[in-house]
Amino acid sequence: MRIVVALGGNALLKRGEPMTAEVQRANVRKAAEALAALAREHDIVVAHGNGPQVGLLALQAAAYKEVAPYPLDILGAESVGMIGYLVEQELTNALPADTKLATLLTQIEVDRDDPAFDKPEKPIGPVYSSDEAKKARDAHGWVMVEEGYEKWRRVVPSPLPKRIIQIETLRLLVELGVVVVCAGGGGIPVIRDRDGNLVGMEAVIDKDRAAGLLAEEIGADAFLMLTDVEAVYADWGTSQQRAIRHVRPDQIDPANFPAGSMGPKVEAARTFASRPGRIAGIGRLEDAAAILEGAAGTLVSSTAIAAMHNDPEPAPEAS
Template structure:
């Protein structure tokens, strides 16, 4: 099977961990071991990943410069895609014993410049803060902020991905048996101008939405949305919480999950299922089990077997 595995940013850098290269490499190494199981089982693999903590960190570092010297989010997104892709590529090669080709592709993703998301930021980036600290930073830097669990974080525009022009390069690599790491952080957000040329925009695309678009357009058989929770739960956070093993797209959309956490994963899984694919949501460590239907939550338009 052709599998798209989307690794969440929080699975690569867990909440409360320092934003260091060492911490990220340690988490990537664990992720690579789980992803390598999919390749060893004989499947073709495309890996995507989040970048929320990392792109927010780079934006904070850029704040040390003059306002006109700070890099825009599309450039920071490209930097994080290269950085995280490098770590995943190297650790996945190590996990596979260097007998399998792995390549990272910086991936442009086209968005609509008129997308309403530009006026309503929802995408979490950067570290977590107390409410007071977040409000202080927001006032000083002109941020939009929102609550993320018990903490607060910066939020930025997250337009819907429309087209992946680099898809033809992904196909070329797959034809050569390469495991491809692409669309990192949702891809580099760009718009197409009237003359057909492209230019980056100030945004961060949701990784799960981009992964669903990629999986559908490339003709993948399965989409794995890998995170730090074992499944989608009904009554999450209550004494009656229960893991759901199977959902139809209609049931998934009716759950009305939080926009900044499980919500995008449910919507991405439902979008892929609408196209006839099978999507699964669950823990990174259970990647192969998710693919085999032995763990997590499976979302499919086909009747439950």
């Protein structure tokens, strides 16, 4: 089976953890163990998020006053190189010595007129207190939104992915049996200028939408979105919340979920699984194999029978 696996940025850097290189490497090593178990049985392509990491780089860039801060497309490329290096190295250590691996910095074309550029909604970076958020907004002109009581994050435009620039290269690597790490951070957003040249854009593409496009373009059989959330929850945050375990694409509406987090996951899963024979799953990284079998997480397929179970534990929101 050919599987595209999308790792959430918060699956690689847990909420509340210090954003150090050592902590990220430790988390990537755990992720590599779960990915290696899949790779021993299936052909996998790995995409990943970069929300916490690119936000940290933006903070570091803004702190250096000698030059203007680098734009988000360049910071995104930096974060993708960092994460891709760690993922590829830990997968190399976890898989047989003859396994072929490659990390590809991936540019993805977006529409310069995408309405997302006028409505930032993709959270990046750390969580701020109300006072810290005000200082960041005043100092850098960032758009900040409240994610919970006294919890604020920066949000940036998240345009829809239209075309993967290096798709032929990706197909070639996949056909040769290479485990590819690509579309990191949702890919680097670019547009074509009037001369047809590629130009980077100040934005972050949602990695689940980008990974869904990737899964479609390489003819994947399954698409897994792995994060720090056990499953998709109906009526999340209320006393009626319950985990959705199995559902058909026409039974779940992305509009019922937060636009900057779980909404794009549901949208990507529904779009991919709408074709018969294909499945999409959402759940925890450590449950990857079980999600594929329908024993954990949320499984979306055209043949699924919707099932919801009461969940006694409060569910965190995805990123």
